[in-house]
Amino acid sequence: MQAFEGKVAVVTGGASGVGRAIVTQLGEQGARVVMADIDADALGREGAALRERGLDVVEAVVDVTTAASVDALAARVFETHGNVHLLFNNAGVGVREAARPLWTIPEADWQWAYAVNVMGVVHGLRAFVPTMLEKGEAGHVINTSSGNGGITSLPTTPVYASSKAALTSLTEVLHQQLMKAGGKLQAHLLFPGPHLVDTNILNSDRARTERFKAEGEAPPPYTDMQELARRAGVGFQLTSPEEVATMALEGVRAGRFWILSELGTSNARLEQRTADILARRNPGPT
Secondary structure, eight states, rough: OOOOOEEEEEEEEESSSHHHHHHHHHTTTOOOOEEEEEEHHHHHHHHHHHHHOOOEEEEOHHHOOOOOHHHHHHHHHHHHHSOOEEEEEEEOOOOSSSTGGGGGGGGHHHHHHHHHHHHHHHHHHHHHHHHHHHTTEEEEEEEEEHHHHHHBBTTHHHHHHHHHHHHHHHHHHHHHHHHHSSSSSSEEEEEEOSEEEEEEEEGGGGGGOOGGOOOTTTOOSSSSHHHHHHHHTOOOOEEEEHHHHHHHHHHHHHTTTOOOSSTTTTHHHHHHHHHHHTOOOOOOOO
16 A cells, blocks of 8 residues: 555544554544543544644544444444555553563453453454454554564563563464455554654553452553653663654555564564574573
């Protein structure tokens, strides 16, 4: 797909961070975009701002942890627009797990992270892909993974990393199955980066519903990457959501399954992991 003008796109997690940047750039390039998110207030605010700029953007409140909610979204989109050409399964959350042994992390944290980061994508695939295939038009499914879990796993974030590892495997299988289904619908795996992305994922609890609440949990000590850096007294390079969105859309245009930057440490980590596996060598400290 060389041009996005007139194409219909659905972006989950679309009201903030990388999702909002993808929505914006798609709209700027002439796509008709459904910005889906669980945060109704953010949706209303961001959607209005984008429409003021003349972009063809509509909001849709969705809870990706619930199949019925995603099914209802798909039904509305297909009824209104006829088809979907670009499905960005982008919604994702992090939990307060830094440096905690995985066996001490509350079950509710595991359930919530997997409900969003893995099952949220499964719900999107089940709701949208059958009709996208049936329509027989060229299309793309883009799942947002992470270098943390999708490439190598940081030992300080067992929940997040393992959920993204599962999503990476799932998307590799999706790619193979879509090829066997004719190849008009392509799968892509997006790794935001090359550096830490400047989003508010550290404040994911703002989107946590009651059924996934963990008792006795304190509020997060910081809400964004810049505040984390300030409080830690360290400096590190950040990647903007806009840079990630640009990389994502370029990857889709080029038909690349693996959408990740050539900068940063990704290549070195991939090479080290592959070398360890081939040598049957135990992983070293991360």
